[in-house]
Amino acid sequence: MTQPALLVVGGTHGIGKEIAGFYAGQGWSVVLTGRDDSAAKSVANELGDDTRGIALDLSEPEQVADALADVGAVGHLVFAAIARDTNTLDNYNIASARYLVTMKLLGYTAVVSAMRDRLAEDGSIVLFGGRAKDRPYPGGMTVGTVNAGITGLMHALVVQLAPRRVNAIHPGIVANSPYWSENPEFPERVRQATPTGRSVTMEDIVDGVDFLIRNRSVNGLDLYVDGGGLVPCEWHWGAPAVGDAQWAGGWRAPATT
Numbered sequence: 001m002t003q004p005a006l007l008v009v010g011g012t013h014g015i016g017k018e019i020a021g022f023y024a025g026q027g028w029s030v031v032l033t034g035r036d037d038s039a040a041k042s043v044a045n046e047l048g049d050d051t052r053g054i055a056l057d058l059s060e061p062e063q064v065a066d067a068l069a070d071v072g073a074v075g076h077l078v079f080a081a082i083a084r085d086t087n088t089l090d091n092y093n094i095a096s097a098r099y100l101v102t103m104k105l106l107g108y109t110a111v112v113s114a115m116r117d118r119l120a121e122d123g124s125i126v127l128f129g130g131r132a133k134d135r136p137y138p139g140g141m142t143v144g145t146v147n148a149g150i151t152g153l154m155h156a157l158v159v160q161l162a163p164r165r166v167n168a169i170h171p172g173i174v175a176n177s178p179y180w181s182e183n184p185e186f187p188e189r190v191r192q193a194t195p196t197g198r199s200v201t202m203e204d205i206v207d208g209v210d211f212l213i214r215n216r217s218v219n220g221l222d223l224y225v226d227g228g229g230l231v232p233c234e235w236h237w238g239a240p241a242v243g244d245a246q247w248a249g250g251w252r253a254p255a256t257t
């Protein structure tokens with residue numbers, strides 16, 4: 001069997017599936033993961049002949065190495081997996097927070113640890129964070145925390161995995177990702193307050209990931225793909241102020257004088 005060139009952790013759905021499909025379409029060997037073995041295999045079949053699906057549950061970091069035992073050498077690793085969590089101080093759901101912190105920070109790290117000797121010397125890792133790390137939104141406390149943790153993890157991995165490269169991508173709201181399909185009003189409000197006047201798309205994110213994978217000198221970069229959405233601009237665009245809306249919790253535009 002051809003050795004896989006790309007491992008996409010969280011490749012059964014949404015942006016991760018889009019990334020797996022993009023590289024499968026380019027003729028790469030792809031291994032994608034999800035929690036359920038048959039679901040992962042079914043998505044892999046959909047994406048191409050040289051795509052394999054395997055079960056991997058990041059919330060059980062101690063079992064990650066066994067789950068990856070028969071994955072061979074890889075050129076690149078992309079981590080797109082996420083568990084959804086809504087949490088505030090007033091109603092702190094510790095079990096949900098623990099699950100997210102475990103699957104994203106410990107789980108991602110356990111995969112890298114298990115794969116470190118199988119990752120090509122000229123290979124790279126792309127970790128998914130998100131803009132919630134800089135702009136908290138109601139309920140996004142733990143999401144923002146783990147997204148910020150991705151930057152720290154990236155720095156630690158850059159040092160330990162050298163000469164392999166490690167980068168992070170932080171999308172804004174990805175309007176055409178399945179996550180928002182039942183709540184399109186929110187991405188639309190974000191679009192109105194984004195300097196580009198357009199929504200971030202899954203295609204934009206795949207393009208960002210491809211840049212991080214291809215460019216041999218990009219290392220230790222937090223790549224923001226958000227249309228400049230964190231640049232405070234409501235006085236210029238006349239759009240609803242994201243900072244004043246439900247979305248933004250602690251964010252405030254700076255004084256204009």
Ligand SMILES: NC(=O)c1ccc[n+]([C@@H]2O[C@H](COP(=O)([O-])OP(=O)(O)OC[C@H]3O[C@@H](n4cnc5c(N)ncnc54)[C@H](OP(=O)(O)O)[C@@H]3O)[C@@H](O)[C@H]2O)c1
Pocket residue numbers: 009010011012013014015016033034035036039056057058059079080081082083103128129130131170171172173174175177178179180
């Ligand atoms: N969508 C957005 O607007 C947006 C914005 C900013 C950042 N992001 C980031 O972009 C990445 C992709 O987001 P998305 O919206 O495309 O996600 P998604 O559609 O919800 O897909 C999540 C993926 O994670 C996997 N997964 C969930 N729990 C897991 C676990 N415990 N162990 C292993 N895999 C698990 C799922 O696989 P199974 O269900 O098959 O297990 C699925 O493949 C995430 O890291 C997210 O934080 C997304």
